[in-house]
Amino acid sequence: MQTVASGVAIIGSGSASPAASLDNDGISQVVDTSDEWIATRTGIRNRYLASPQESLTDIATLAGQRALAMANVTALDLDMVLLATSTPDDLFGSACQVQGALGAKHAVAFDLTAACSGFVFGLVTAAQFIRTGTYRTVLLIGADLLSRWVDWSDRGTCVLFGDGAGAVVLQANDCDRFLGFALQSDGSQNSCLNLGYQPKAQPLTANLSVSQGTYQPLTMQGKEVYRFAVNRVPEIIEKALFQANLDAKQLDWLLLHQANQRILDAVAKRLRIDDQKVISNMASYGNTSAASIPLALDETLRKGQIKSGDVIATAGFGAGLSWGAAIFAWGP
Numbered sequence: 043m044q045t046v047a048s049g050v051a052i053i054g055s056g057s058a059s060p061a062a063s064l065d066n067d068g069i070s071q072v073v074d075t076s077d078e079w080i081a082t083r084t085g086i087r088n089r090y091l092a093s094p095q096e097s098l099t100d101i102a103t104l105a106g107q108r109a110l111a112m113a114n115v116t117a118l119d120l121d122m123v124l125l126a127t128s129t130p131d132d133l134f135g136s137a138c139q140v141q142g143a144l145g146a147k148h149a150v151a152f153d154l155t156a157a158c159s160g161f162v163f164g165l166v167t168a169a170q171f172i173r174t175g176t177y178r179t180v181l182l183i184g185a186d187l188l189s190r191w192v193d194w195s196d197r198g199t200c201v202l203f204g205d206g207a208g209a210v211v212l213q214a215n216d217c218d219r220f221l222g223f224a225l226q227s228d229g230s231q232n233s234c235l236n237l238g239y240q241p242k243a244q245p246l247t248a249n250l251s252v253s254q255g256t257y258q259p260l261t262m263q264g265k266e267v268y269r270f271a272v273n274r275v276p277e278i279i280e281k282a283l284f285q286a287n288l289d290a291k292q293l294d295w296l297l298l299h300q301a302n303q304r305i306l307d308a309v310a311k312r313l314r315i316d317d318q319k320v321i322s323n324m325a326s327y328g329n330t331s332a333a334s335i336p337l338a339l340d341e342t343l344r345k346g347q348i349k350s351g352d353v354i355a356t357a358g359f360g361a362g363l364s365w366g367a368a369i370f371a372w373g374p
């Protein structure tokens with residue numbers, strides 16, 4: 043196929059949350075914890091949790107529809123639907139269900155699994171397809187329902203996570219607004235954060251067994267993950283800034299994965315970025331994994347705080363371990 047190089051712009055966003063929420067006093071009825079403990083250590087005060095009737099496909103589709111509306115793009119204009127998630131409704135992937143629900147019948151659709159880095163990895167993946175001229179319009183959705191997979195008796199993890207979805211529309215653009223990125227992985231630290239499959243032998247014949255196990259609830263070594271984030275995230279943002287030929291002083295916004303307010307504060311301090319430029323909404327949503335960055339972006343945009351042309355540094359980090367940063371200017 044003959045392809046033509048193109049600029050990339052991010053032109054619309056949307057988000058969606060489940061109907062029900064649980065604040066810190068509410069979660070104190072589930073495990074032995076308190077609003078004071080959770081808020082001082084993490085900044086989280088509330089989270090939205092999906093009911094058994096709400097699916098990942100439903101909230102991902104709604105976030106996608108809202109992003110399409112803001113971008114003034116129809117589902118039929120889409121060439122690709124990329125769903126960053128670690129909690130699909132179907133282990134074969136949920137992107138095709140979202141594509142079907144949207145009616146995006148010209149779009150190829152697939153899932154991308156990179157935990158809390160999923161949205162940033164997805165941004166870079168989508169940008170490559172546009173950059174090469176292969177596709178013109180891409181819907182990227184970050185969505186996770188970690189409430190399905192946390193251990194609701196483990197106070198060290200269950201208080202941190204919430205469910206949600208966020209989406210952006212990327213489009214080919216004369217002016218290139220996707221300015222730089224850097225991605226990294228370190229599988230040697232994989233055991234710090236897992237949602238692993240536990241095999242269980244099922245004999246088929248006298249000398250052949252297969253594995254018929256299940257996924258086990260999320261486990262996390264909190265202190266290691268904290269140390270990893272505060273060291274690696276500033277580093278990867280610096281790399282992406284270098285590629286963009288920009289300095290941290292030139293950023294209008296710092297948009298990090300919403301894991302912990304203390305991580306946001308430490309990263310901003312290391313990069314010498316003012317608090318007013320740091321986007322934070324984890325108090326209301328908790329850590330929504332691949333959804334957290336587009337959810338926070340969408341909320342800030344809809345408040346009218348981000349202006350066209352504002353330069354945003356975004357960074358995701360989490361299981362893998364994996365981490366990545368991208369620098370872009372908002373709008374066409």
Ligand code: ACO
Pocket residue numbers: 074075076079080083084157158197198199201235262263264265267268301302305329331359360361
């Ligand atoms: N309520 C009350 N007490 C608690 C709770 C809770 N919810 N959770 C743990 N504790 C207790 C522990 O039992 C322990 O008690 P002990 O001293 O009597 O044994 C004490 O508090 C300290 O526990 P730690 O786990 O050592 O607490 P820490 O100070 O490390 O804080 C935290 C935990 C907030 C999770 C911190 O390690 C952290 O923020 N890590 C980063 C985690 C993160 O950001 N994860 C997500 C990124 S990746 C992704 O998004 C998937």
